Amino acid sequence: MEGIQRYTTRQSEACKxxxxxxKAKYDLAVKYDLETRLWRYGIYAAIExxxxxxxxxxxQLTDGVRSAWKKFISTSVALYVDLVAAFKAQWPSIRAGGYRRTAVSPxxxxxxxxxxDLKRYEQMYLKSPDTPASGVLDWSISRRYYRExxxxxxxxxLYHNQIAIVSNYDEHFLESFHAYLRSLTVKSPFLSAKDALTILFKTVEKRLTAAKLSRRRGIVDAQMMKMDFIRMHEIxxxxxxxxxxxxxxSEFASQLKYFEPLVTSDSDEAALVFLQFASANGSMSQLGKFTATSEQDRDPLKDHLVSLAMHVMTFCLSNLLKSTSSGDENFASLSQGGLLYVWITLFWMASLEEAWLTYLQQPRYVHFWSSLANFCNALQSVMAEGESARTTLEDVVGVEILPEDWxxxxxMLFTGAFRSKEFQSLLHRDAAEVDSLVDQHLDSRGMARLRAGDxxxxxxxxxxxxxxxxxxxxKISHLTYNEETGRFSVVTHVEPIATLGEPILVGVEEEEELEYVPHIGEESTPAGSEVDVIVDEAVQGLMEAKRQLNSAIDSRNRFLSSHKSEGTQSSSRMVPGETTIVFDTNIYLYWLDGIVDLANSGDWVISVPLVVVSELDGLKNSDDDVGLAAKRAVQFLDTEFGTGMESERSVRRKAWLKLQTSQGNFLHDLRIRTEDWTTQESAHERKKNNDDVILQCCWYFMQNARQPKNVSPVVLVTDDVNMKLKARTMGIDVRDRTALKTLRGERD
Structure with missing residues (x-):
């Protein structure tokens, strides 16, 4: 205990x-980045x-040791509070001095x-021993600081990522999902949030799997619906x-009625849910794995995202139209959550590139555009007399900053309109005014004040x-606005024979005659009927196997057709810097020295599937020669990638070595060592073996190939005969370990 007390006292003195x-030399602090050094060497080293x-x-900590660490945390908090106060006092001279690092933000x-961070660590590690293991910890102070x-x-x-972390602790999965997406779509993204998103998806999937029985009994709540929303975004x-x-x-759309209490609530928390829905859809349009960019080559994922956004939009507009028909001229009874979702989603649609517009103008969405026109026509009283239309999104937002704008x-999604002029002018005021602005937007729990009742x-x-x-x-051919009458209308085209006459103009008074026809697979369940998506596992497994077999055949045919002029697959060359090498687990066991030589040469890009690490971890506990070989392989991988410990952060990693998950993501280190497929919906997916996962990792490089046709984008090295057959069926270049002996010769 005395050693801990001496250590914490010494660290505190260094921090002071x-x-x-x-406080005395701000220019020196900026030049040498003392703020980062204080945290890294003074605070975080002690936390480690x-x-x-x-x-x-x-x-389990003794009372004396716990007291010493609590004193260190409280002393550190006091130091940072003092430092913040000093920075605020120097803010006027700092702004006048124009330091580059503080030119934009306070x-x-x-x-x-x-x-x-300090308040979060205090809750995580130093909670009172009297607190029950299942006791709820209070993350509100940490959340308040992060949101500020x-x-x-x-x-x-980084700050949005920290918000996501504390939201995870409280199991506010939608808020966490929204914050992770925000952390990836800002000017300085926090890229590790991609790995955290993968973990969040698995957590949500497990919760939804556990909730299947309740769903089959008709027990559905808003929390389950939020997780359904996240699950679709995972895809x-x-x-x-x-x-x-x-x-x-289809299941989500049929159960939107469970959001009725939220969409009709006038609380800030309810409104925040719909803000997060709209923002998540917009962020995913930048982060999703979309491929097609032209109308001729349609992307089903874009179609899925637009369908999801339109379903929630139609639900919100339906509730808003009910309120406007009640004769409330002041619109006081309108759903704030619905309004937030509608305007942010419309804002997102107006910001989209032209390639997305064809997805918004499909005939099945005419009903939505008609509802929007009807709603807008009921809002004309909010326009000032003689006020002209704004010509840009920046003009729309720049008139007055609303709470949701923060x-x-x-x-980056809203960069075109949120050019930060007004935000910077507000944040460059005196520190007291900036503090007042923050207090207006955040409550004591760190939740946003959206002024839902204002x-x-x-x-x-x-x-x-x-x-x-x-x-x-x-931009939208279905929607028109008449400047003379000041009314919106909906245009529907005669299909499929468009040459018989001009497009038919349908006024909003005829809205009820427009029938909304969902596309195949999107049909809503009839009112009163149960949704039953549980399919017999044996049938589902056969269907999945058939789909994968057809996909493999198609892939093989495409591969062969693109290489006809070059002969057989073996004619493809392995080129340093162009070809990625993936080694099967058996190569790590029996030819590790060859892998080490190639890794040290720096000539070849080597991708290590995470499932290989998991297999080696499972084998290293064996007492035979295999266990010894697995231990050597694990030591090599731990050395190359690190295990995420603070002491390893100064080690320079080899850029040509990659640690790959089955979903095409790349990890920074080996803090995460396993992947779990038991939560997958498909029985076939749950039974997927490790060979399939390694092949899936190879297929990622095939799909994203940018190499010439005579160069292999990826080569799988394995001695497993069955795996070779599978790889060749998929069109993947596969070789045995003798290739290791020739690689250096090929390089020369």
Whole structure:
């Protein structure tokens, strides 16, 4: 205990010295990045020691040791509070000095984030021993600090990632999902959030699997619906199990009624749910694995995303139209969640590239555009007399900043309109005014104040819906606006014989005659009937096997047709820097020295499937020669990739070595060592073996090939005969370990 007390005291004294220098010489602090050094060497180094101590003591600390660490945390918090106050006092001179690192955001945003980290670590590691193991921990202080940092510097993905972490602790999965997407779609993205998203998807999938019985009994709640929403976005993000999307969407659409309490609520929390829905859809349009860019080559994933957005939009508009028909001229009874979803989604649609517009103008969405026109015509009273339409999205947003704008600021999706002029002018005021602005937007729990009951904010949201709808009219052929009458109308084209006459103009009064016909796989379940998507596992497995077999045959045919002029597959060359090599597990066991030589040469890109690491971890405990070989292989991989420990962060990794998951993501280190397929919906997916996963990793490079046709994008090295047959069926270049002996010769 005395050793811990001496260590924490020494660290605290070092931290005080850093703070003293930064308070006295801000230019020196910027030049040498003392703020980062303070955290890394003063605070975080101690936190790593605390973690190691907890692990050694199996999570149980004596009262004296706990008291010493609590004192260190509280001292560190006090230091950062003092540092933030000093930065605020120097803010006027800092702005006048024009330091590059603080030219955009208030200079104390990083220290505010560190305060959030300290309060989070205090909850995680130093909770009172009297707190039950199942006791609910309070993350509100950490969330408040993180969200404040995100307001002060919306372009940093780190702060949104930290918000996602504490939301995960509270099992607020939608908020966590939204924050992870935000962290990846800002100017300075936090790329590790991709790996965290993968973990979140698995957690949600397990929860939905456990909730199947409740769903079959008709027990569905809003939390389950939020997880359904995340599950559909997982398909868009990973491009895995895309064939299930129509089923999930049909189920989700038929159960939107369970959101009625949320969409009709006037609370900020309810409104925030729909803001997160809309923002997530927009972010996914940038992050999803979309491929096609032209109308001739349609992308089903884009179609899926638009369908999801339209279903929720139609649901929100339906509720809003009910409220407008009640004769409320002040629109006080309108759903704020619905308004937020509608205007943000319209904003997203107006920001989309031209390649997306064809997906928005499909005939099955005429009913939606008709509902929008009807709603907009009921809103004309919110427009000032003689007010002209805005010509750009920036003009629409720049009139007045609303609370939700702070939730979207920094996102690359809205960069075209949120050019940060107004945001920067607000954040460059005196520190007291900036603090007041933050307090207006955040409550004590760190939740956004969206002013759901504010009539002025309601009318500004309605005004935005009108203005963005006008901007959409030239882009969307179904929607028109008449400047003379000031009314919106819907155009529906005569199909399939469009040459018989001019397009038919349908006024909104005729809206009820327009029938909304969903596309195949998107049909809603009739009212009163149960949704039953449970299929016999044997049949489902056969269907999945048939689909994969057809896919493999098609892939093989495409591969052969593209290589006819070059002879057989073996004529493809392995080229350093162009060809990625994937080694099967048996090569790591019996030819590790060859792999090590190639890895050290730096001439070849080597991808290590995470499932290979899992197999080696399972084999290393054996007492025979295989176990010894597996231990050597694991030591090699741990050395090359690291295990995520703080002490390894200064080690320079080899850029040509990659650690790959089955979903096409690449990990930075081996903190995550396994993948789990038991939560997959398909029985065939649950029974997938490790060979299939390694082949899936190889297929990723085939799909994303940019090499000339006579160069192999990927080569699988294995001595497994069955695996060779599977690989050749898929068109993957496969060789045995004798190739290792010739690679150096090929290079020369």
């Amino acid at each position: 010295l850093y703070v003293t220098i930064m 020691k605390l973690r190691a101590h907890l692990k050694m003591e199996h999570g 200079c104390w945003h990083r220290s505010v984030n560190y305060l959030g 940092a995100a307001i002060l510097c919306g372009e940093s993905g 868009l993000f990973t491009k895995v199990s895309t064939e299930h999307f129509p089923t999930y969407l 939730e979207l600021n920094g996102s 009539l002025n904010a309601t009318r500004r949201r309605l005004w935005r819906i009108l203005q963005v709808s006008r901007l959409l009219c030239p």
